[in-house]
Amino acid sequence: MSDAQAPEKRRAPAKETKNSKEGDERHDAIYRAVSDAIVEQRLKPGARLREDALADVFGISRTGIRKILQRLSLEQLVTLTPRRGASVTRPTADEAKDVFDARQLIECGLMPDVARRMGEKEAAELREMARQERQALRSGQQSVAIRLSADFHVRLAQLSGNATLAEFVERLCSRSSLILAVYGHPGHLGCESHDHDDLIGYLEAGNCERAKAFMSRHLKAIEASLSMVEEEDNVPDLQQIFGG
Amino acid sequence: MSDAQAPEKRRAPAKETKNSKEGDERHDAIYRAVSDAIVEQRLKPGARLREDALADVFGISRTGIRKILQRLSLEQLVTLTPRRGASVTRPTADEAKDVFDARQLIECGLMPDVARRMGEKEAAELREMARQERQALRSGQQSVAIRLSADFHVRLAQLSGNATLAEFVERLCSRSSLILAVYGHPGHLGCESHDHDDLIGYLEAGNCERAKAFMSRHLKAIEASLSMVEEEDNVPDLQQIFGG
């Protein structure tokens, strides 16, 4: 099936790089397209990402694709194996633990700053995001819901005013989506439906200690909902199986 | 003056890529060479990094150089301006504040885990690092001392066992070196000579609350030692200078 089909060639648009887009925007759009596909689990962990195939799909050369893959690799969304190419990262159980521990530390630690800067406008924006998330969940669009949930956490972190920490949270949330994709139960989404609304309430009231504790429980709940069974199909370890 | 000199050409080694190194290692070595040069302030903030020049120096083509520059850019050690090329990042005052706030949150939050995993071997290793740092400081090698200090903080974070957070700390420490390069006083290094030794003592004793508080003061002291005068040479604002 399907890698290098596309008999109708439309290599033309590559010519008018200057005309159509500034080129940078195009790259960014492609980056986001791939990143979103990974986070929304349309590209599943372990899926190979061949450079030629991606280059064909997006109508740019492998050069640009490689740049994007390298970036995704540094963000640990794809794994770049030396001469084997790129594939969607399959997080290990250890990595999952690290990610959620990191989220505990950073996201909870950010709550005081967030509470301090939370105004009416910010609260309204967050509530709207929470509403969309609930709706996606209700209509069975789990992938979309996961993404919206991640967006919520990231937006929250951005409200702290610390761009550096917000970026860290962004990366942690992307990876969390991957972790959910691998270890989460199909039916059961990480975040409970009304958790985010409750959190907004505490933050708006300036009750940052309460918000902190709630965020902590919230993240613990997500982590606890995972079933951490390591895929051990690699290297069956015949010695142990047959009693060496 | 003087970027593209180097009349004596030794382009030979580029041929034997397969023979000499696995290629990946070579790239990593070059990455580290550039990164170190930035952190040690041999490449000063604002310095332009021309692709051709770097390619000549390291004997690889621009392709590899671009990959390395992109990585450094994602780590915010170099700034990649669309058609102007790469230059060593000059952190703003805001960024500096974000970085030190982030270090407060993460490094202090890591102290309990570090204390728990601190054994004799680990303490000895850290003491050795602290010793080297003190020695570099005494012999006037400020750049080296800055790097060793950053290494110390990173190693400490790694001892927490959380690779993700350790990586964050690594990035924060690199950026801190840049910040010190821009805003630090020439004679006065960030870390006091014996701070790190004291910290090891608290950690070895398992006194994690004390270690946390000490780390917090330590980081505050570094930040306080900076003179946060924004370089405002860009857009001199003649109106204000000459009284409009």
Next chain:
DNA sequence: CTGATATTTATTGTATACAGTAATTCCATT
């Protein structure tokens, strides 16, 4: 001699060609 415009130069952005390596397939031999 000053200022604006044109030309040249320097440098990055992108694609493509070629080389090298791992995986697959096919064939021969036991």
Next chain:
DNA sequence: AATGGAATTACTGTATACAATAAATATCAG
């Protein structure tokens, strides 16, 4: 028939050539 080996194939790694754009310099009018 199963295994070992050789040839083919598929894919990534790297360099280089070419295009496009911004900076620098020169030229000319006033």
